[in-house]
Amino acid sequence: MRRDALAVLGCTACAGALVTDTDAAELDDGTVRCVACATHYPVRGGVLDLLGAPRPATAAHWVNELRLTAWAYERTWRPHALSILSGEPFGEARESALLTAALADAPAGAFVDLACSSGRYARVLAGMAPQRTVIGIDCSAAMLAEAQRRARSARLPISYVRADALALPLQPAAAAAVVMGGSLNEIADVPGALAAMARSAAPGAAFFLMTLLVARSTAGRLLQHMMRPGGLHFFDDATLVAQIDHAGFDITDHRVHRSVALISGRRRAASNTGA
Numbered sequence: 001m002r003r004d005a006l007a008v009l010g011c012t013a014c015a016g017a018l019v020t021d022t023d024a025a026e027l028d029d030g031t032v033r034c035v036a037c038a039t040h041y042p043v044r045g046g047v048l049d050l051l052g053a054p055r056p057a058t059a060a061h062w063v064n065e066l067r068l069t070a071w072a073y074e075r076t077w078r079p080h081a082l083s084i085l086s087g088e089p090f091g092e093a094r095e096s097a098l099l100t101a102a103l104a105d106a107p108a109g110a111f112v113d114l115a116c117s118s119g120r121y122a123r124v125l126a127g128m129a130p131q132r133t134v135i136g137i138d139c140s141a142a143m144l145a146e147a148q149r150r151a152r153s154a155r156l157p158i159s160y161v162r163a164d165a166l167a168l169p170l171q172p173a174a175a176a177a178v179v180m181g182g183s184l185n186e187i188a189d190v191p192g193a194l195a196a197m198a199r200s201a202a203p204g205a206a207f208f209l210m211t212l213l214v215a216r217s218t219a220g221r222l223l224q225h226m227m228r229p230g231g232l233h234f235f236d237d238a239t240l241v242a243q244i245d246h247a248g249f250d251i252t253d254h255r256v257h258r259s260v261a262l263i264s265g266r267r268r269a270a271s272n273t274g275a
């Protein structure tokens with residue numbers, strides 16, 4: 001991770017500022033310390049770990065902790081996922097174009113990819129804005145190790161942090177963009193996750209969400225129902241839109257391709273938040 005990302009982050013125990021004793025721009029192995037409560041957090045293989053021992057709550061979380069899953073994710077499923085789920089050609093370039101368009105006029109500040117897995121969106125963000133602080137957050141150590149490896153080989157300055165999307169270790173209003181690709185379906189507390197995104201986003205910050213809706217076909221709905229015990233859940237579009245609005249984001253672009261929703265927006269200013 002990059003030392004400059006610490007200015008945007010906060011202690012998970014007390015929200016205090018995080019510092020490190022090294023002057024190096026890149027932290028590979030070592031510790032980061034909270035100036036307020038003195039909690040120390042390890043940096044291993046370039047990834048800052050604010051969570052400690054893994055405590056997967058669902059089957060989906062267990063699967064994400066496996067190194068094989070992290071290795072296979074972008075080599076197998078991810079490049080084809082949107083085409084399979086939308087039933088039309090929807091390659092990574094098409095998805096990336098929507099993501100970059102959503103962030104095109106974001107205000108100054110950090111770009112954050114939430115529940116980033118191996119950093120698919122984080123790499124797009126760092127590629128489009130190499131001068132910005134770009135942070136990727138996920139709770140899976142295996143996914144973050146793969147993300148770090150991919151960022152290094154692409155020479156992209158991304159800071160990866162192991163943390164919970166429901167308790168984001170970000171300073172309030174520090175993010176100029178908050179994005180999440182496909183992960184809301186794994187997070188049980190959707191209003192909580194959207195509220196955490198809104199707290200971290202500056203007024204006018206860009207918002208981008210790719211997520212899966214309830215399938216239209218009976219067979220699709222049956223399949224989704226069978227995935228529920230594993231920790232995956234799927235959304236009604238109107239309910240999701242209302243939740244995003246309630247969290248404090250204005251939706252500026254909303255596309256639905258079969259069960260895939262891609263939603264762009266802006267964080268409302270505090271006086272007009274409604275949240």
Ligand SMILES: C[S@@+](CC[C@H](N)C(=O)[O-])C[C@H]1O[C@@H](n2cnc3c(N)ncnc32)[C@H](O)[C@@H]1O
Pocket residue numbers: 061064078114115116117118119120121137138139140143163164165166180181182183186187
């Ligand atoms: C479908 S994958 C994400 C895909 C990735 N964003 C992309 O666009 O390819 C879901 C990810 O969410 C992460 N995740 C699930 N719940 C989380 C939570 N509460 N906090 C942080 N990460 C979480 C998992 O570890 C997993 O890596």
Ligand SMILES: [Zn+2]
Pocket residue numbers: 011012013014015016034035036037038039
């Ligand atoms: Zn602290």
